[in-house]
Amino acid sequence: MAFSSSNQVNIERFWTTIEKSAEIGRGREGGLSRLALSDADKTIRDVFVQWCREAGLTVTVDQAGNIFARRAGLDDTLPPVLMGSHLDTQANGGRFDGILGVMGALEVVRTLNDLGHQTRRPIEIVNWTNEEGARFSPPMTASGCFAGAYDLDWVHQRPSDDGATFGDELRRIGYLGDAPVGGRDLDAYFELHIEQGPILDAEKVQVGVVTHAYSSHGFIVEFKGETAHAGPWPMERRRNALVAAARLLVAVDDLGWEHAAAGGKATAARIVAWPNKAGILSDWAQTVCDVRHDDPAAAAVMAERVERAVGEAAARAGCTGKVLERWEWGGRIFDDAMIAGVRRHADALEYSTRDLPSQAGHDAYFLARVCPTAMIFTPCRGGVTHNNNELATREDLLPGLNVLLHSATERANR
Amino acid sequence: MAFSSSNQVNIERFWTTIEKSAEIGRGREGGLSRLALSDADKTIRDVFVQWCREAGLTVTVDQAGNIFARRAGLDDTLPPVLMGSHLDTQANGGRFDGILGVMGALEVVRTLNDLGHQTRRPIEIVNWTNEEGARFSPPMTASGCFAGAYDLDWVHQRPSDDGATFGDELRRIGYLGDAPVGGRDLDAYFELHIEQGPILDAEKVQVGVVTHAYSSHGFIVEFKGETAHAGPWPMERRRNALVAAARLLVAVDDLGWEHAAAGGKATAARIVAWPNKAGILSDWAQTVCDVRHDDPAAAAVMAERVERAVGEAAARAGCTGKVLERWEWGGRIFDDAMIAGVRRHADALEYSTRDLPSQAGHDAYFLARVCPTAMIFTPCRGGVTHNNNELATREDLLPGLNVLLHSATERANR
Incomplete structure (x- = not known):
């Protein structure tokens, strides 16, 4: 099937996915406390892997615990278009930070499946390990390792407050994979994320075009x-x-x-x-x-x-x-053509946009070292994040999800 | 047997006692890490109780875990003269802080036993629970309870960092006694302690006469x-x-x-x-x-x-x-007559003395609320304390021990 400019994700299906995720590793009321490589992290990983397999994807886990779920392309020898973020949270975290990027990528794949549309290039979804740094320091540990910034042995030795190491905990929860960490070609990386700041919400803008990073x-x-x-x-x-x-x-x-x-x-x-x-x-x-x-x-x-x-x-x-x-x-680490693509698709879908920098840390920063990268921001209420009151509605998230769908699909069809 | 002005404690026996204590709850080299109501605290308590029984003393434990070891007086109906301090230490503690006061009191009793001298009033040794406050806050918890400053239930509810309560830990190590906490007459309280400051060591003075407390x-x-x-x-x-x-x-x-x-x-x-x-x-x-x-x-x-x-x-x-x-x-909480007695006995024994205030917290401060109280200080090297390098020699400690022997015996013979 051809891919049409009017295609949209299934927001109700996506919302159900977010709600199921929000039941795993509950923290304070409404929030999550799903620390990296904890039992709760294992549970959401298991569920995520199952969902990926149900969507027909091939799942690989690397030696840093990063999970990749691959949808074959028409020319499966081409480097894949990668989309994702992280499923771990802070000790007083919300239901959207990171989760939107992973489950949003899954919704994009499910939508392509609904449409029977196969892209030219393969598409992969990724869940990066320990983005938050809430259990092991530094944050974005495993995407940093993927990008060659951190040595794998060093990553495995990172200690937690509770006396466990990153490597031991990976092994304990069954996510110490066989695949090498990084060292392979990627066509592009997209990360959809809540803004984690108040600008889009305050200005009632639907899509944030991320130009650079603080x-x-x-x-x-x-x-x-x-x-x-x-x-x-x-x-x-x-x-x-x-x-x-x-x-x-x-x-x-x-x-x-x-x-x-x-x-x-x-x-x-x-x-x-x-x-x-x-x-x-x-x-x-x-x-x-x-x-x-x-x-x-x-x-x-x-x-x-x-x-x-x-x-x-x-x-x-x-x-x-x-x-x-x-x-x-x-810094100015994102890919100009991809940034322009995000803006163009948002315009085509008649969403209001705003250029803005990313102020938090994201796995995308490391990915930008190894492939063209872009981030797409959605509004979140009051900019509240790393707090159980973090909030975004279907209406807040739908524009960003559709922009991801179109941006990634176009990229994968290049 | 009559008690003579030339009597002295057995410093070698005392030293062996200190060395045995220093094997229980070892911390960094040369020091102790014997936190209140820990397994190590239980062990030193067990050993101390055994030593007291071997010295013919009657052991009672109160509901705050304070251990009293009683030597009968000729008139056993009279209020006892109490001597003691604490056997718990800081996480990086020394071998003398507190321990000197308890084991020194035991040495006094052993010396009286050697002499076959029975005092008119009963003599009691006490080990106060959680003087340091290193595991449960506030410090001097159980002497404070004895003096009526803290309610027993409140003391039992004090939490530790490791999630246990004072009451649970007392029960766990078998030192939740039956005796009421305080509420009985005491004739006097003596506490022998290392100075925990540099003055006596710097001035080469043998005995510190504690006039008041910071x-x-x-x-x-x-x-x-x-x-x-x-x-x-x-x-x-x-x-x-x-x-x-x-x-x-x-x-x-x-x-x-x-x-x-x-x-x-x-x-x-x-x-x-x-x-x-x-x-x-x-x-x-x-x-x-x-x-x-x-x-x-x-x-x-x-x-x-x-x-x-x-x-x-x-x-x-x-x-x-x-x-x-x-x-x-x-404040000026100590008993003038007892302070004068300490000074007089040190003079009689031809030890150099110096008046000085106590700057640390001590159980004696609470005891001073319920009976006439005095403290005797010994030098310690460089004033170093709450550190594994805390150091005092036989020569540093003997004068203070002998002053305790004579002061307490005289008081008990009044």
Whole structure:
């Protein structure tokens, strides 16, 4: 069957899929707490794989736990068009973040199946492992590995708070696959996502055309000091690592405020310390923080300020401080032709559009390193996300889904 | 047998006792990690009870897990003279903090047994539960309960980080006794302790005569905010509870520095947050902090500044902040006659002495509310404590032990 410009996804079927997903790994009311490689992640993976097989797709799992579901093309030797995102969530996550991109891709395939339309190139759906970084650091671990940014052994060794490693947990839930991670040709990658910001909702725009990504710099910082008594030990001899960590996080927050007028953000995300108890000074602390800015130069300035703040915070507390890990993403990384394609299809479908940057981290950032990539944003209410109140309706999501359907199909028929 | 002014404890026997204790709940090299009501705490309790029984003492355990070991007096109807401290340690604790006071009291009793000397009043040794507050907050929980400061049910409900309650853990390790907590007459309480400060060691003084206690105010503070994405969420809409907590801890540390010249201290001791993960703002955080000063008025000023800082830190982060618990101790709480007795016995034994305040928290502070109380300090190397490098030698400890022997025996013979 030929593919027509009037074809649409089945929004009711898609909605049922989202609702079924929202029953797996429930968190606070209305939300999800489906941490990467948890039992709940295994369950949604099992369900997703079953749905893919029911749609006639061939499922492959790679050694980083990424799941690929392939629909053959008329010329199956051509590199595939890939669509997807992630099924893991934050501890207080919503039902759409990531899930829209995976289940939306599945809905595109189901629609093509309904139409009996076979594309020239193969199409693949992907679920990337541990996008959120809520259980293993850094975020976007497995798409980073796919793109060659992270070594597979290093990924397998990533520890969780609960003492398990990424590799052990992959094995435990049965998703340590055989396929190599990356190293194969892709024609293109599309990621449909809720905006995770308030702009589209506030302006009542139906489709966000993602032009570029905020420049983001993330840090894992470690401080070392010495335990001593919280009482008699003189202030000038104290080496309380918790104080160093708290000072860094305050400096990071201050930095965010300094750049807030220009849309910059800085986040004090995480702190752990030892012994972290009443009556004793802590000799170890670790923090995670990040800075983001639309202007790469401004983001670089912020990042450099964080590096300096590590030393200042450590010195103030008589400790040593060290950046253990550092990650960086963003910029004008998306493919111009694909961006233009997204805008053109939205126009053809008579949806209102707006160009905008992506401010969160996404697997698409890593994919952009290995193939032409584009992101499509849908509105979400008030921009609320990483919160159980994250909300989008059928009406919010249908335009983005149809733009994905047309963009990916056209690309696969090139 | 009469008791002579030349009697001394058996320092070698005492040292063996300390070394045996140091094998139970080993932590980092040379130190202990014997958290209250842990398996290691059970083991040292069992050993201590056995030693007490071997010394002919009658052992009673109260409903807060405090262990009392009684040596009958000639007039056994008189209120007893109590001596003791605690056998629990910090996570990175030493071998002497607390242990000296309990095992020192045992050595006093063993010495009286050697001498065949029976005192007029009964003598009791006590091991107080959870002095350190390293597993359950607040510190000195069970001596506080004994003195009527804390309700027994409330004590039993205190939670640990590992999810257990004080009451459950008492039951689990078999130290939920039948005896009522407190409510009985005591003639006096003596607590022998390492100084936990550098003064005696620096000045090469053998015995510290504790005149009073630093005024200390402790706080458990909770902040509430809202989760949101660490990326797109605008700075001005953020309600990151972790930022509020970090700001409070920095304010507390600043406060310590402001008062450092006059010997004041302020400690950022603990922080926990949720979800406390990369990529998401935390909606909950809790901190423990304290302020201490030799001058009660200055300590009160510092405490009031902490209370104000809670509101300021919360406001800066768009959160709410609340002091959940607050404790206070110190002042001129010790008994003048007993202090004079300690000094007199040290002089008679030809030990050098120095008057000094106690800067740490001690069970003696609560005991002082219910009976005449005194503390005796021994030197410890460099004042290092709450650290595995805590160190005292036989020579450091013998004078204090002998002063305890003579002070307690005289008191028991009144």
